[in-house]
Amino acid sequence: MKKYCLAAALSMACLAPAAHADTLLGLYVGVDGWQSDNSGSFADNGNMQDFNFEDETFISYYAALEHPIPLVPNIKLKYTELELNGSTTLDGTFEFGDTSFTTDRPASTITDLSHIDYILYYEIFDNDLVSIDLGVNAKQFDGDIIVTGISNGQETTETVDFSGFVPLVYGRAEVGLPLTGFSVFFEGSLLAIDDSKVQDYQAGIAWALLDNLAIDLDIKAGYRQMTLELDDIDDLYTDIDASGPFAGVQIHF
Numbered sequence: 164m165k166k167y168c169l170a171a172a173l174s175m176a177c178l179a180p181a182a183h184a185d186t187l188l189g190l191y192v193g194v195d196g197w198q199s200d201n202s203g204s205f206a207d208n209g210n211m212q213d214f215n216f217e218d219e220t221f222i223s224y225y226a227a228l229e230h231p232i233p234l235v236p237n238i239k240l241k242y243t244e245l246e247l248n249g250s251t252t253l254d255g256t257f258e259f260g261d262t263s264f265t266t267d268r269p270a271s272t273i274t275d276l277s278h279i280d281y282i283l284y285y286e287i288f289d290n291d292l293v294s295i296d297l298g299v300n301a302k303q304f305d306g307d308i309i310v311t312g313i314s315n316g317q318e319t320t321e322t323v324d325f326s327g328f329v330p331l332v333y334g335r336a337e338v339g340l341p342l343t344g345f346s347v348f349f350e351g352s353l354l355a356i357d358d359s360k361v362q363d364y365q366a367g368i369a370w371a372l373l374d375n376l377a378i379d380l381d382i383k384a385g386y387r388q389m390t391l392e393l394d395d396i397d398d399l400y401t402d403i404d405a406s407g408p409f410a411g412v413q414i415h416f
Contacts, residue, residue: 189229191239195411197221197387201247203403205274205308207323209258211402214249214272221245223411229286236283236298245389245405247274259310260321270312276391276403279303280352280363282333292339300333300352302361304396325397329354329361337369344371348383358394363387365409379415384408 201216227239250271257264264270284298305326312319331352339346351364367385374380388406393399 187231189227190416191225191227191229191413192416193225193411193413195223195383195387195409197223197407197409199387199405199407201249201403201405203391203401205399205401205403206257207259207308207398207400210255211400212251212253212255212257212259212270214247214251214270214274216247216249216274218407219247223409225280227282236285237296239280239282239284241280241282243278243280245276245278247276247403247405248272249274253312257310257312259308260323262310262314262319262321264310264312264314264319264321265316268313270310272311273309274403275306275308276304276401277306282352284333284335292341294335294337296333296335298333300331302329302331302352302363303327304329308399323399325399327396329359329393329396331361331363344374345369346371348385358392359396360390360392362390364389367409369413377416381413381415382410383413384410 198220200218203216204211204213206212221244223241223243225239225241227237229237250269253264253266253268253270256266257270281301281303282298284296286294287297288295307322307324309320309322331354333352335348335350337346337348346369348369349364349366354361365385365387367383369381369383372380372382387409391401391403393401
């Protein structure tokens, strides 16, 4: 999926015009590093099992294309790496896939919740100081969960693949701080339906390191929090929380 997102970003880059971005097309390309503190549980049937997930550093890539065509939404693609490694001593019989893992024995997991966000949005308000975007987001998961533990007296590894889309509401706001080159921003996607709850938001501050007619370069830092309470997404149930500081760069052509 990393290759897919990078290829999409490069394809969009080929569409950028030589003229100033704000007059015809605007292309934004960025990358973030995210130091995440992770916790949670999952199951595909039976009881949810908590794992002691390790702190990880993840990478996100994104590309957004903005245009002046009325009624046609802008588009943003974002890939987020989210591969969690954890271990625990099972506090009960844990059934996963076709395997029943033995209670009171150690187990470990590699839980790949990496995903792509497909975001369509409109610029509701946009000037030199304030910008507001609203739209929808389809968060696509296509990963697997691997569990290794003891079953019938032997070490056993079980792998469950899953895929699916989660629809969310999307919003972004940024406010410039006059005469400083700094701005504060908030960006988030939200779903709360029945037993499913997904929140993915980040807030922080950006500094315009480079700002001219050809290219803008921003350095940004802040905090990102993600909650994935998925209820029966391709027979998978999760209650995962990942949160922590991030830093990144963004180029605007």
